[in-house]
Structures are given as structure tokens and as C-alpha cells.
Amino acid sequence: MKTVLRVLKDSRAYHRYIWLGIGAIACSTLASLYAPWAMQQLTALITSGDADIASKSLKMGLILLLVYLLQAIFNYIKGYYTHLGAYYYVAELRLAVYDKLQHLSLRFYSDKQTGQLMSYVMNDAGGAERLFAHVFPDLVVHGLTLLAVGFMLFTINVPLALVSLVSVPLIIFANYVYSKRALPLWGKNAKVMAEMSGTLQDNLSGMKEIQAFNQQESEKERMRAVIDKERDAILEAVKTDEFVRPLISFFSSVGLVGVIIYGGYFTSVGQMEVAELVGFTLYLNLFYGPISALSSLNESANMAIASCQRVFDLLDQESEVKELSDARSVSHLAGKIELRRLDFHYHVGQPVLKEIDLIIQPGQTIALVGSTGVGKTTISNLLNRFYDPVAGQILFDDLDLKTMTLGSIRNNISMVLQDTFLFNGTVYENIVYGLKHATKEQTIAAAKAANAHSFITALEDGYETLIGERGLRLSGGQKQRLSIARAILRDTPILIMDEATSALDTETEREIQQALDTISKGRTTVVIAHRLSTIRHADLIVVLDQAQIAELGTHEELIQRGGVYARLCQNQHI
Numbered sequence: 001m002k003t004v005l006r007v008l009k010d011s012r013a014y015h016r017y018i019w020l021g022i023g024a025i026a027c028s029t030l031a032s033l034y035a036p037w038a039m040q041q042l043t044a045l046i047t048s049g050d051a052d053i054a055s056k057s058l059k060m061g062l063i064l065l066l067v068y069l070l071q072a073i074f075n076y077i078k079g080y081y082t083h084l085g086a087y088y089y090v091a092e093l094r095l096a097v098y099d100k101l102q103h104l105s106l107r108f109y110s111d112k113q114t115g116q117l118m119s120y121v122m123n124d125a126g127g128a129e130r131l132f133a134h135v136f137p138d139l140v141v142h143g144l145t146l147l148a149v150g151f152m153l154f155t156i157n158v159p160l161a162l163v164s165l166v167s168v169p170l171i172i173f174a175n176y177v178y179s180k181r182a183l184p185l186w187g188k189n190a191k192v193m194a195e196m197s198g199t200l201q202d203n204l205s206g207m208k209e210i211q212a213f214n215q216q217e218s219e220k221e222r223m224r225a226v227i228d229k230e231r232d233a234i235l236e237a238v239k240t241d242e243f244v245r246p247l248i249s250f251f252s253s254v255g256l257v258g259v260i261i262y263g264g265y266f267t268s269v270g271q272m273e274v275a276e277l278v279g280f281t282l283y284l285n286l287f288y289g290p291i292s293a294l295s296s297l298n299e300s301a302n303m304a305i306a307s308c309q310r311v312f313d314l315l316d317q318e319s320e321v322k323e324l325s326d327a328r329s330v331s332h333l334a335g336k337i338e339l340r341r342l343d344f345h346y347h348v349g350q351p352v353l354k355e356i357d358l359i360i361q362p363g364q365t366i367a368l369v370g371s372t373g374v375g376k377t378t379i380s381n382l383l384n385r386f387y388d389p390v391a392g393q394i395l396f397d398d399l400d401l402k403t404m405t406l407g408s409i410r411n412n413i414s415m416v417l418q419d420t421f422l423f424n425g426t427v428y429e430n431i432v433y434g435l436k437h438a439t440k441e442q443t444i445a446a447a448k449a450a451n452a453h454s455f456i457t458a459l460e461d462g463y464e465t466l467i468g469e470r471g472l473r474l475s476g477g478q479k480q481r482l483s484i485a486r487a488i489l490r491d492t493p494i495l496i497m498d499e500a501t502s503a504l505d506t507e508t509e510r511e512i513q514q515a516l517d518t519i520s521k522g523r524t525t526v527v528i529a530h531r532l533s534t535i536r537h538a539d540l541i542v543v544l545d546q547a548q549i550a551e552l553g554t555h556e557e558l559i560q561r562g563g564v565y566a567r568l569c570q571n572q573h574i
């Protein structure tokens, strides 16, 4: 019920369409009462031997034609406007879900599959359409029909109307039991559906690996497992549905049986006219229709509520990284970075960083080194505030990161990552991604500085070449150079390079290294590198070992010291 109320509250802007639809439904329901009444009148005329049957039936027929025409118009208004409101609301909900996903911290994503999250936007948000355009209007149609037809039944014959009501409590009870059982089943079904979409998305993204490792059979089995799971979940829900639907039909028939027995008796003892019995039976069909429909309506409602519930659960998720209400926007930092007694872990009991103390002066280039998995990338994630430290502080220009707006922190940092993500667009669009208002001259200058201009101009459409999903049409080195150009263009006081030159050949690496050395001048640069040859000129080398800073100094100082760094250099023949 809470979910339904929330849908109603959130969709206020579109209620006018619902009201228009409901108005049309009310008119259509009233119009539907005419046909049984006309049949009753016609039967009365026939049984009474009226001399003017022909002209009277012509008149009734023409009125009925008009009534049907009006009903068609009302149904169009109801169908179109309720869907209009529904799809506007669904679009709003989809955007809200997407926006929420954009603002959740990276920890939220660590145990989710992309396809699973897509299911929130694609499938679950659509549940609101079912509620808005089907469940709510149908509830009104059926409710109004029950009231109006019930009134007609009691007007025709009170004892017979009471007999026909015998099955109503049974039908309501069956519906109640059904909804109790079916709601969790439809909820489970939506979850399994998301799992299936997650696995599918995962496999489609990794198709190259599947083929290269000849894993088609095992992946087919993995897909089979989730597809079967989805099939079983839906069948479990359908089993309940298909049991209840005939049961409700049966209960409705019990009422009709009573009406036939008692109706026949009442007519035989003169308590009821034949015409009244005909009219009564026709109205009764209209009466049981909505009661039976309640069960399928229940099914739709349960599915829709389960989907909406999942959407609202996501919308209510709190981001782990929260911006303070009075967070200040910092325009251009000088670039001093301080880590103060910093502790961090992804999972409790598995510390990744312990009591890290580090001061980086504006304009300095520092290198983070250490064996794989020691926490170098984690530090860059913390500087971007993708995560918050478990203890300790990060300060930019002596201000705690938490007191700044997330937008302004990230406006001061450029990243060049080891796994560059490019969007499906043109080369140009990808370079200006972080600075949409850059001029063409600035963009080309950045591309030149990143040693990307010559390969870009050699592409079939130059800067306007479409690079395909995730830059599929570019080589690793070309992608990396676009990512460097992107960072150069942003011209931020802080630059983070995580294995920035890893995908380049030695010659290109040397050229890009020169470009990087040039752009790192005058800005604070944090370099994460495995190839120690690339960082020997850094102002400060920070050696991480066992979650702590093991050594700190320049290349020469650390070599002289003969510790962890010296050993790493020895291993790389430096």
C-alpha cells in the first residue's frame, strides 16, 4: 500500500490525465447499463404482445448504436490519456533512477552487474505504467460497474440480488489469499529477471574473451542456469495465478446457479416478470465480470507493485559519499594535497591503507609505487572522493575534502587511467568530454600535445570519426592518447596518471612521457606506475608496502637506502 501511495504522490503532475480517464470511464460505465435495460424492455414488449414492437425496437436499436459509439469514444479517451500520464511518469522515474545511479558511490557498484542495474531503468520503472494505465483505471471501471450494476440488480429484484451476492465474499477471500502469496513471488521474479539481464550484459561485453578462450559451451550453461531460474520463478507465480483464476470463475458461477434456481421459482410463483429475469441475468454478467477481473488485476497490480518497490528501494539508497549541505565550491586549487593518518578498507578486517601520512606540495610530481594490489589506485580513488576514508583526513589546500562540493573537487582533478573508457561518439566529442566549451584550436593543441593529432587526422573522418562502443575501433595506445589529450585539455591543477603510458610502445611512450612531463609542470601530479623508469625524475617517490608507506624520497635517495624500492628497481634492471 505504501508503494501505491508513493506512486500516487510522486505522479501528482500527471493526475489530470488520470482524472480525465476516470471521467471517461464513468461515462462509459453508465452507457454500458443501457444494453441490458433495452433487452429487458424488448422482452417486456414481446411478452406483453405490444402492437408497436417494431417502431419501439427500432428506436431502442438506434439509441443502442449511439450508446456503443459513445462508449468507443470514452474508451479511447480513457486508454489514451491514462497511458499518456503513465508514460510521462515512467520517463520521469527512469530519469530519476538513472540520476540516482550517477550519484551513488563506487562501493554500491562493487557487487552489482551492469545488466542488473539496467533492469531497474528498463523493466522495473515500466511497472509504474502498469499501475497507472491499467491497475488504477481498471479498479475504477470495475468499482463503478459493481456499484451501478449492483444498484440495477437491487432495483429489479431484492431477494434475487441477495442470492447473487452469495459468491462475493468467496471471491474476495480468494483474491485476498492470492495477493498475499503472489506479491513475494512477483518480487522474486523481478529480481531473477534482473539477474538474467546482468549475466547477459556481462557475457555480451566479454564476447571476445568467450570466443578466445573457447568458453561458449560453459557460458551457454551459465546462461541456461539463469534462464531456467527465471522460467521457474515465473512458473511458480503463474501456478498461483492459474489456480486462483478458475477458482474465482467457479465462485461466480455458484451465484448464477442460485439466480437460475431462485429466478425460475420467483417467476413461476408470479413474484417476477420474465422480462425482469432476462434483464437481471444480463446485468448479472456485467456484475461478475469485474469481480472475476479483479484476480487478473491483482496479478498485474502485484507485478507492478513489486517492480515499483524495487525502483523506490534504489531511489532511497543513500550514497556512501555524501556532500555536506554547506559544502563549498572551490574554483581553482593551488594543488597542495595532504593525507593525514588515513585508514581505508573495502571490507572490514581487510585493511588496504593504514595510517598514511603524506604531504604533496603544489606543483610537485609524486610517484606511488609498490607491488600489485598494494593500494595505489585506491589512493587515487580517495583523492577523487569516490570513497571516503575509514579514518583520517584528506586535505586539499589545507581544507578537508569533505567540506567541498564533489563537483568542484573533480573539476580540479584530471585522470588518465590504465583502462581508458571512451564513449560511443566521435574522436572530437571524446576529447572535449570534460570541457564541452573548448574551442577547436584548444582541442587540436591538446591532441598534438598528447601525440594523437597525427593518427587522428589519418582516420577516415579525422576528428569526426566515430570510434564505436568503448572505442572499439581504436588500438590500446590510440585510446590512451585520446585519454591523455582529454586530460591535457581540462588543464586542472591536479593530475592523476594511473599507468598512463602502459599501453604504448617504447617509442610512443618516450614521446608521450615528454608530453606528460611538460603538462605536469606547474601542477600537482600523482603518477602510479609499475614501470619505474617512467618515474625516476619524480620529486617524491612513495613506496607502499603492506598497507603502509614503507619508504619516501627521491629516486637517488631510495636507491642509496637499498630497501624495497631499490629491490624493485633491481628487478626491473634500472
Ligand SMILES: Nc1ncnc2c1ncn2[C@@H]1O[C@H](COP(=O)(O)OP(=O)(O)OP(=O)(O)O)[C@@H](O)[C@H]1O
Residues within 6 Å of the ligand: 110, 346, 347, 352, 370, 371, 372, 373, 374, 375, 376, 377, 378, 379
Ligand atoms: N572495489 C573493490 N572492492 C573490494 N576490494 C577492492 C576493490 N578495489 C580494490 N580492491 C582491493 O584493494 C586492494 C588494493 O587495490 P588497488 O587497486 O588500490 O591496488 P593497486 O596497488 O593499484 O594495484 P595494481 O598495481 O595492480 O593496479 C587490492 O587487494 C584489491 O583487491
